[in-house]
Amino acid sequence: MSRTVVIEGAHVVTVDGPEYADGHVVVRDGRITAVGPGPAPRVEEGAERVDGRGCVATPGLVNTHNHLYQWATQGLFADGTLFEWLVGSYEIWHRLDAGVVSGTTSAGLAHLALSGCTTASDHHYIFPSGRGDIAAAEVEAAREVGIRLDLARGSMDRGKSQGGLPPDSVVETLEGALAGTAAAIDAHHDASFDSMTRVAVAPCSPFSVSRELMVEGAALAREKGVRLHTHLAETVDEEEQCLAEFGCTPVEYAEKLGWLGEDVWFAHAVHLSDAAIGRIAATGTGIAHCPTSNARLGAGICRVTELLEAGARVGLGVDGPASSELTLMAGEMHQALMMARARKGPQALSARQSLELATLGGARVLGRDAELGSLSAGKVGDVALWRVDGFGYDVIADPVVALTFGPVPPLERLLVGGNTVVDRGELRTLSAETAAARGRAAHRSLIQEVSR
DSSP: OOOEEEEEEEEEEOSSSOEEEEEEEEEETTEEEEEEESSOOOOOTTOEEEEOTTEEEEEOEEEOOOOGGGGGGTTOSTTOOHHHHHHHHHHHHTTOOHHHHHHHHHHHHHHHHTTTEEEEEEEEOOOOTTSOOHHHHHHHHHHHHTSEEEEEEEEOOOOGGGTOSSOGGGOOOHHHHHHHHHHHHHHHOOOSTTOSEEEEEEEOOTTTSOHHHHHHHHHHHHHHTOOEEEEESOOHHHHHHHHHHHSSOHHHHHHHTTOOSTTEEEEEOOSOOHHHHHHHHHHTOEEEEOHHHHHHTTOOOOOHHHHHHHTOEEEEOOOOTTTSTTOOTTHHHHHHHHHHHHHHOTTSSOHHHHHHIIIIIHHHHTTOTTTSSSOOTTSBOOEEEEEOSSTTGGGOSOHHHHHHSSSOOOEEEEEETTEEEEETTEESSSOHHHHHHHHHHHHHHHHHHHHO
16 A cells, blocks of 8 residues: 655755745655645545645755764763874773664664754774674664664774774774674665665774775775775874875875775865865765864864865765764754855855755765655655744745754654654654663763773
8 A cells, every 4th residue: 555745835945956935745655756836746545745834845864974873972072182082082982882882873863863864874983892783783773763874884903003093902803894894784785776774884094994904895895886985084183194104195095095986985074185176076986074073173174165166076974973962964054054154255155055965965975866865756755844934934035044054943844765754843763762861871881881
């Protein structure tokens, strides 16, 4: 039996096509079947009708970079640089286990859903030995929340004894990292059009990963037909270390290792030369722009305007809650706007460009723009409905400006594959109360483990 949801009367922003000031979106059996002006075409009896008056309808937001496990360590090392923050945090994170990760995933994804996110890429790179099946715990928790998970199965094999940043207790062997990544792909990656779970190969960063893991990880990803992800060019310290150790910049190093291409995306990419931007754009490499985290850690501001002008693929990411506390996915549209304009003036980024970064741009970065990121017939039914007729929003004529320039407006409805995940600001899958309780329990469990 088919299931149909009809949204009518909303200001519909398709992102890849026209806008309709009084439009409709029809989702049938998980796919968008109609988008256009005025009332919806005739649909079958029994369809659920949603009154979209006073709302703007957008594609569900796509988060291209996160570290959900960090929900358990928010607010620590508040004044540290990235390296100082990492050194302190690793002393806690090496006690992670599957139970903690299950709780942080529940809390983190619930929080993201409540800010309009329908797809989230989580870069998890800490897999302590004997701590349970962390990848499976994360996938199961994501299923319960009901949004799409892109699990970037990370790894580190270069601890302090080998000149890396993390303690030796938290890294894997080269063989163990590759085997664990392959196992996660085999167990959880679903390449289908409307997949709820994808897996990517994601060595952590050049200062915590050996050259061999980068090269063999890329080969593994291409053998398995999955994507590649890592941190790159986040801080000046990283660039200085890369120049000293490898004799080249981070982007040059990545290219030497086969890490530029349409199947690759980098997190942060704050410190890029014009030449690096040119290579990223020319090779189709994606960038996950994380403005709040970069500001919180004092890392700098990504050159988003120049990347977009060069034709690069750019999406938004909230990054980890421990470096981007309680950041709303929708709020990153505002942050991206403000950061770009602080650098380059009021034409640096527009309201609609920031919305595109959070939707179709993110889908392109994750290689899913055929399925996600715009309100187009044939794509999956991931729709966010935002109420912009409330106090303050009701005097802004342009609903996209209302959505992106100020505080995040109330989320009226969130559909993932046509299924209601959020209704009038409340989760309808896993309750917010349950998700919050699991997050608190994960925090307590981890901190107690460290204090023993």
